[in-house]
Amino acid sequence: MLRFETAGESHGECLVATLNGLPAGIPISLSAVNRELWRRQQGYGRGGRMKIETDRAEIVAGVRHSHTIGSPVAIVIRNKDWQNWTDVLPVEDIEGAEDRRKPVTRPRPGHADLAGAIKYDFHDARYILERASARETTARVAVGAFAKALLAQFGIGVLSHVIGVGSARLNAPASWEELVALSEKSEVLLGCIDRESENQMKEVVDQAYRTGDTVGGVFEVVAHNVPPGLGSHIAWDLRLDGRLAQAIVSMQAVKGVEIGFAAEGAASFGSRVQDSIHYDRLERRFTRGANRAGGLEGGMTNGEDVLVRGLLKPISTLRRPLESVDLNTREPALAAYERSDVCVVPAAGVIGEAMVAIVLAQAFLEKFGGDSLGETRRNFEGYREQVKNF
Ligand SMILES: Cc1cc2nc3c(=O)[nH]c(=O)nc-3n(C[C@H](O)[C@H](O)[C@H](O)COP(=O)(O)O)c2cc1C
Secondary structure (H helix, E strand, O other), X not given: OOXXXXXXXXXXXXXXXXXXXXXXXXXXXXXXXHHHHHHHOOOOOOOOHHHHOOOOEEXXXXXXXXXXXXXXXXXXXXXXXXXXXXXXXXXXXXXXXXXHOOOOOOOOOOOOHHHHHHHHOOOXXXXXXXXXXXXXXXXXXXXXXXXXXXXXXXXXXXXXXXXXXXXXXXXXXXXXXXXXXXXXXXXXXXXOOOHHHHHHHHHHHHHHHHOOOOOOEEEEEEEEOOOOOOOOOOOHHHOHHXXXXXXXXXXXXXXXXXXXXXXXXXXXXXXXXXXXXXXXXOOOEEEEOOOOOOOEEOOEEOOXXXXXXXXXXXXXXXXXXXXXXXXXXXXXXXXXXXXXOOOOHHHHHHHHHHXXXXXXXXXXXXXXXXXXXXXXXXXXXXXXXXXXXX
């Protein structure tokens, strides 16, 4: 079973991830991991933090001579901003620490501040937001890079693009080649494949900047070349659609998930929604008239591209703060403001890729197993033969 955990706070020393269950022998490139971390930091509308730090992963266990060795992988990503917070968030209480705190007593509507403060019994939401922050996703993206490295061995790719920012929308389908080209860019605006739509998206972000507001949007993750038969219909918790939905909604600020053309389908007739089935005798394989199901039927992959969309709410820290109440005085007060992002949809797409890659890698290893990459490959090739001869 492939499983991972993360630890770390937004302004703490570092983020840490452990990942257990990868077969030995997967080639790992540190620069590929760091490239994913860089992609997570990009996009028009990010706050000042992205300018002060470029994330770098330190792999401290589980990889030797550029390959996984079967033992747990451990990754550390240092927070360069920690140097400004050593006195504010010390591990051991020190003389005068009380005066150096940066308390957050005016909870931000939409953030974890109030619910977390009540639950953990703090009258200062600092410790809550430190962990609730999407800084945590840096560790997820590093883990996702490992999941991608496994999947890549079997020709499976996972990429994303932005299809909506506020009311601005991309109204054309994206090809896999377009997503590959997008992922290779050295400058990222809003992660949209179409320049005109991207400019409209930028205008929406500019409007949010001008008015001290924030804006959400929609990203789409595409998993390409996925074999049929990952996940299963036999039990609720084995259904891959449900597992992908959980992974995507577990992301900070993601409030909705769509598999394939779910919303459009719900407003249409069955005859227009289901993807007709055909057979290519030459290639000896089944083909589909369309991929509105997003590559999943009955909680299993069906061999088409897996399409998962995440619907992101606008960021809850506003330069023009909303009404709140002070946790100590209980008097009305404007919500706290701390340096913050205005739009994070492209970054969320990269995090979404990591989550989808992790869930697919889990399902892949459940099906094919293997302590070494060679063993996994034999099992995979055997199944591929079976599918070919079906
Ligand atoms: C990439 C990314 C960056 C984020 N940056 C911020 C931010 O700068 N300020 C903020 O208030 N929320 C930010 N968020 C959202 C909060 O982390 C999130 O709203 C909060 O933890 C509450 O969780 P919820 O929105 O899922 O309920 C970000 C989310 C993502 C995915």
